[in-house]
Each structure stands twice: as structure tokens, then as C-alpha cells.
Amino acid sequence: MAEIGIINCGMGNLTSVKNAFNHAGIACDLIEDACDVSRYKKIVLPGVGAFRSMMEKLNEKGFSTEIKEHIKRDKPYMGICLGMQVLFESSTEFETTSGLCELHGTVQRLPGGSNPVPNVGWWDVGGDYDLFSQELSDLDTFYFVHSYHCIPSKNYSALTIDFNDTTIVAAIRKNNIFAYQFHPEKSQNSGKKLLKSFAELA
């Protein structure tokens, strides 16, 4: 059994995440059954699609309780895209939906302006890289695909981008929670550094 388990709640691009870990030489399993979550040292929750459908699936399959328990025990958690957003209290996508409430704040639509929405493409990010990986530098760029973004109501350690004159959260680190709005699994060598540092966590 690998140390890292990727939660399959029936949404999202699991193949890409698994392939990216494997290409980086890191073993990982897919978790199909919520009962297995507690057996893993580290979990990853990827996700693309709508917040509400994701929360429904997490609740229905019993993953919500298990994820909260995992975080409570301060075991490493990586949330990618929707897997980051569901950590917050609620989202206004389609209709207001409650999240896992592990981080304070809400999820809302990206502000309009000269940058089109969805935000698709590569950005360099600002903030304290070291909290996420010691290997990161100004040259690293990350791949984003999203229409909604997290608005924390507390001051978390974060990486950010400037999107349509608004500071948007690109990543949050809180204890052993590593939450990424962008896709480390699609960010080639820059993303690989994040996957590796997650795998190397004690």
C-alpha cells in the first residue's frame, strides 16, 4: 500500500493526478471507498466540475467525515482546484452550497475585467514559496483552469496572483493542509516540485 491515497469521488481528473505522481517516481493508490481513507498517511483530493455536485458526492459516499477526521489528526492533505474550494465554508456557484468548513471564507465567481473568465493558462505567483516547496523560484509557473476562486476571511499563508485588479489566492498552506487553486499535476516541472515536497513530508 502506498503512503498517498487519491480520493475518487467520481469527479475530476484522477488519471492526470496519478500519472503525475508516478512520473515523479512517487507511488499512490486510488481510494474508492471512504472506509480506506484512514489507512493512508496522506490524501489528495482532485476535482473539476461544480462545487455542489462535488459536495453531494463527498457526503453521499461518506468521504466528508473521513476527510475532516484526517485533517483533524493533522495528517497531510492536498486539495487541487475544487479539492481546495470544498475546504471552505460555502460556494455561490449555481446556488449557495456548504463546504467542509476546514478553512474560513467563501468561494465566488472570478471578478470580470480585461482578463477573461474562466482563467485558463500559466501564471507566475507571488508569496512565500518555501512553505510549499524549497525548490521553487521566480521562474516557476503554474497552470490554472477555473471560474471560481476562494476568498479567505482569515489570514492564511498564501501564494497569490493579480487577476483583474484583485488579489486572488493561488495556494494556501495551513498546518498540513496544502490547497492549490492551480493544477500541480498539469504544471510540468514546477508542479512536480510540489508533488515531491508533499511526498517527502514526514
Place this chain on the structure above:
Amino acid sequence: MSKKFRIIPSVQFKNGSVVKSVNYLNHRVVGDLPSTMRVYSRRQADELIFYNLDALDNKEINFSTILSCVQNSNMPLTYGGGVRNVDTANRLIGNGFDKISFNTCVFEEPKVIYQVAKLIGSSSTIATIDLKFVNSRLCMFTNGGKKLVGDFNYSETIKLLEDLGIGEVVINCIDNDGLMNGYNFDIISGIPKMSKIPVLLSGGCSGVSCVKRAYEFGFDGAVMSSIFLWQGDSIPSLKDALFEKIPVRKVVL
């Protein structure tokens, strides 16, 4: 911190090989799929669009073949070709594609687009609009450039796509396909300004100067393939030449 202009190779796949056409005709075999994907991956393309011409005309999508796309890639991948329902789109996403591009379906079964966008998200639901002049009128085509839809009125079309939940659009000029004579800015340069969603352009890329112009007109990225096949350009050489001029992503090793 800034967003990078995307340099996006496109790969056309027909009869089991990677091909390249001129004006969507005379498809010439240029390689096999796994090695093509590996080359673009090694050069760290910003994204790649895969057009599966074998799936046109209501033919089945050959999953086992096209999955070598995913297996040999480290790039964000878009799949286009023959997707007509939600299940197929979802299956492609589950198998490792990041975005699905629609063309024929946009005009023939728009409801499907709406459902797909709701399931996989607008940002993964994109459209490719194929344009071609017919008796000096600019028209839209479907079915791989074979079927005429009608006149292209860009504000109407972009509005339709946005209303359906499409999150990005590729504007492709068939008349320039494979000619490497430059994008046809005369007919498409105004589109990004009136569009809320990202707009990519395709068809006729000639290299540095026309990519730079695409950026200046507000396009989000440029799609190209012939210059990598026939002109000796590569993703790193193109990016090196562009780096001082426009924000492109440096390849990180």
C-alpha cells in the same frame, strides 16, 4: 505576476497516424501519436489540442488508440472530434483529458453542450469554430470543414457560445490552414475585445511576428502545427524569440 500567452501545438489524427492538412485537405502523414506527444511534452508545450479526425462522421471514438495521447503527455490536453454526448465527454475527462472541444455539436445539439458544461465545468468545455470564405462571404463549417452552417457573425456566435456555457473558443481559418502565411487578422482581430471568455486563434501561423500580433489583439493563446513540422521552429526556439516581446512561459528544467 502575470498571465502567460499560450503557445499551443495542435495535432491532427487520421487513420491511426498524426497528419497535417492544407486547407483541411490532402492530409499528409507526419508521424505516429506516441512519439509526437513525447516530443511536445519534452519541449513542455503550454497545452496541446488533439483533433481526432477518425471520430468524425459519427464514427466511434477509438479510446484505446487515443489514450496513448494521455500516457505520453505531461501537458494540459484538449480533445476534439466526434463528442456528441455527456457520457463521452465525462469519460474523456476521467481518462486524463483536461478540456473537450466541440464543433458540430454546438450547432446540431446545443443542449448537450449545456449539460456537459454543468457536469465538467465551463472551463473544460470549449468550442472550435471553423471558418472559410464561400463566394467572398465568411462562413462557419462543421463536420471537419465539410458542412456549411451559415454566415459567421462573430458577436452572435460568441454570445451563443457564452450562453451555452462554453469556457473558451478556438477560431480557426480553414483558408489559411497549413499555409504558414500568417493568421488572418483582418477577419478575426476584433473577437477578443468583445468576448468575455478566452479566445485562441488557429490557421496559418507563420512564426514570431504573427504570434506577437495575436497577443497584441488580446488573444489568450496561439494554436499552430505546420511551423513545427516544415519550418524548423520548435517551442523553445519560438519562446526564446518571443520572450523579450510578450509574456511567454520560460521552460523550467
